[in-house]
Amino acid sequence: MTMLDVRGVTKQFGSLVAVSEVSMLVAPGELRAIIGPNGAGKTTFFNMISGFFPPTRGEIVFDGTTITRMPVAARVAMGMARTFQITEIFPELTVGQNVRIGVESALGLRQRVWLGGRDAAAVRQGIEEALVMTGLASKAGRLVGELSHGDQRAAEIATALTLKPRLLLLDEPTAGMGEHETYAVANLIRRLHRNSSYTIVLIEHDMRVVFNLADKITVLTEGKLLAEGTPAEIADNPAVQEAYLGKAE
Numbered sequence: 689m690t691m692l693d694v695r696g697v698t699k700q701f702g703s704l705v706a707v708s709e710v711s712m713l714v715a716p717g718e719l720r721a722i723i724g725p726n727g728a729g730k731t732t733f734f735n736m737i738s739g740f741f742p743p744t745r746g747e748i749v750f751d752g753t754t755i756t757r758m759p760v761a762a763r764v765a766m767g768m769a770r771t772f773q774i775t776e777i778f779p780e781l782t783v784g785q786n787v788r789i790g791v792e793s794a795l796g797l798r799q800r801v802w803l804g805g806r807d808a809a810a811v812r813q814g815i816e817e818a819l820v821m822t823g824l825a826s827k828a829g830r831l832v833g834e835l836s837h838g839d840q841r842a843a844e845i846a847t848a849l850t851l852k853p854r855l856l857l858l859d860e861p862t863a864g865m866g867e868h869e870t871y872a873v874a875n876l877i878r879r880l881h882r883n884s885s886y887t888i889v890l891i892e893h894d895m896r897v898v899f900n901l902a903d904k905i906t907v908l909t910e911g912k913l914l915a916e917g918t919p920a921e922i923a924d925n926p927a928v929q930e931a932y933l934g935k936a937e
């Protein structure tokens with residue numbers, strides 16, 4: 689079974705080929721990391737999966753449905769959630785209020801002025817589940833803007849989880865974080881993967897995070913697929929060592 693089947697996607701910006709015929713199969717419950725030097729095409733590849741723009745050529749199939757040209761909202765409705773390199777969440781609201789927006793949207797209750805008892809209970813339950821899963825239950829009343837980077841990322845992931853996504857796309861989840869916060873966010877991702885069996889595809893620059901978390905790694909260089917395999921296979925791959933791991937970023 690395959691959750692995500694990317695078939696030979698290419699993206700051209702004018703004469704620049706940012707991604708060239710890259711394929712990737714992600715199994716349900718898998719955690720896949722996409723790595724590569726700056727400009728390798730990781731973000732472009734990610735943007736095609738999440739629907740930010742369509743590929744110039746190639747196909748993308750999500751859980752059996754071809755989504756190549758499907759808009760972002762339709763992909764979200766199918767169970768694809770994405771977080772961004774720069775946290776996208778309302779800093780002036782509390783963690784709980786942010787998560788509530790996600791839960792109400794996911795339940796189709798966002799425009800309602802008044803919620804009946806059953807809907808209100810479902811919203812409460814959705815908020816609690818997302819907060820517990822991300823370790824934020826004790827911080828529900830805190831303003832997001834006052835939290836650490838790591839907790840802000842956790843709050844963003846909590847909001848993404850309210851969609852009950854079948855595929856979670858994380859764009860550099862530890863970007864700009866210090867050691868302590870990186871560790872906390874990596875642990876959260878590990879819990880979501882190991883304990884809750886989320887299927888996760890992430891772009892990540894921190895190699896310790898990648899090699900500790902990923903089931904499989906996709907390596908891109910200059911828009912092409914250089915290698916794909918388990919962390920051990922990638923670490924042993926001479927082409928990867930030469931093209932990427934040996935170089936300081």
Ligand SMILES: Nc1ncnc2c1ncn2[C@@H]1O[C@H](COP(=O)(O)OP(=O)(O)OP(=O)(O)O)[C@@H](O)[C@H]1O
Pocket residue numbers: 701704705706724725726727728729730731732733
């Ligand atoms: N919208 C765009 N228009 C034109 N060129 C683009 C566009 N987006 C990306 N590119 C180019 O495509 C190539 C791949 O960029 P991309 O951002 O996908 O790489 P990346 O691996 O994510 O890099 P980084 O690690 O620095 O984020 C680069 O040469 C970039 O300049």
